[in-house]
Amino acid sequence: MGMTMTEKILAAHAGLEKVEPGQLISCRIDLALGNDITAPLAIKEFRQLGIEKVFDPGRIVLVPDHFTPNKDIKSAEQAKLVREFAREQGVIYYEVGRLGIEHCLLPEEGLVVPGDLIIGADSHTCTYGALGAFATGVGSTDLAAAMATGECWFRVPESIKLNYYGRLKPWVGGKDLILYTIGDLGVDGARYKALEFTGEAIGELSLDSRFTMANMAIEAGAKNGIFPVDEKTERYLEGRTKRPYRIYQSDPDARYSEIREYDVSKIEPQVAFPHLPENTKGISEVGEIKIDQVVIGSCTNGRLEDLRIAAKILKGKKVHPEVRLIIIPGTQKIYAQAIEEGLIAIFIEAGAAISTPTCGPCLGGHMGVLAKGEKAVATTNRNFVGRMGHPESEVYLAGPAVAAASAIKGRIAAPEEVL
């Protein structure tokens, strides 16, 4: 019997011919990732082992993206700890002013390739599945163990096959597809499983849209999200990486725990209401919801395609007088490119605040925290209670098109309402 892409990558990294769901294996990892809030714990644990060097500095990446530029003294101390460890060990490290949000940055830098096995001390590490890699989030202790040994243990997950067919409606993108899917599966519908994204509609998506979808696999409880590798993937990789890579394909007789089909031509832009990502509604069912803030950015939707969509809608328009619009390009390169294309000028002209790459408001850290009773539309990935600030604030998740339109109208709005 055949194997899925996920099973094949895990087997290859465990040195096994074959693996089956439920099997516990130890895999060698290609890359391990940490940030300014998860790495400090990992470094502490690593030190306690008493070994001097990480297993391979070229396979460890540290990106201080969450509470940077340093949000307060405590965060500065955490960032300092990570910086000093990075220098001491010679791992791959990015500094403020030269970095990006980790899950926007790593693919851009060519650090992830198809067939890779990647762990990250950040739940949205699943993003790299868009490149046909196995990528999953782990905790700080797992990161510490991996830094020491170059290995990580896994329980092989079952795979759910998601097939998307038909043609996308105007303004519907990867974010809408994944929100719709999470609404369908539920926040634990894919618990412990691999989500495999397939179908003609997937083939039509840009890499930016695929990153968005893979990014939110965790919000359905999944272990990882994974896309097939096609010419679009290979074109994305060209010039970014010199590393050789292996393309895995799911066998035609691979076994799936379930298969779901989605006719994308029936899907309209989606909004996930407080306080769960599964609480989705189509934009036509949203009703009248006045908002105070809009955030466009994050590891989910901080890429160039997202900024271009937002700019198309904001061009020549103004942000509603009672709304703060905060736009955060995902990396310095994206920021520079957005300036080059005139997108930043459009945003500033409209009345938006532009920030250096940071996770910032997504997790209620800084750069746009909400007060009691405030409501925000965000292109981020979670809307749990207190996610963006006060426990009595609300976050509505959406794609960049709905976010931009909402910033103009002062309430949750469809793009067609402002064009």
Added chain:
Amino acid sequence: MEIIKGRCHKFGDDIDTDAIIPARYLNTSDLKELAQHCMEDADPSFPRKVKPGDIIVAGKNFGCGSSREHAPLAIKGAGVAAVIASSFARIFYRNAINIGLPIFEAPEAAKKIEAGDEVLIDPAQGIITNITKNETYRMLPFPPFMQELIAAGGLMAYVAKKVKKP
């Protein structure tokens, strides 16, 4: 794993890591500080109410959301002896085992135990006894590898055995 006995606090489904330890407290990794804000956004009175040895009982998908290890650390730091839930989110599950916070998957127990109940958890037998209600519930056993990790004292203890110079 040893027998655990304690008084229960009850929570619902999908208790996420932002509720367990809000991100505004993630600028520290100090156990005592984190413990002061444990479960704060799910129940602001919890940090004051909880006593060492207490047990958290919750519904499905406990610990969903972020990979932050600060979540099980906050719970452990608050002196909570164990978490019983009808199911756990996967990163939280791993993290809890890695740091030595006892967790037990027991759907029936999660449903029937009420706030204030005194329970006894026997990991070796795989049984939870509700002393207050005079009921017993079975729990799902850990796979042998997980039992090894737990017996070794968590992931780092397990790794230490492998990497430490003789």
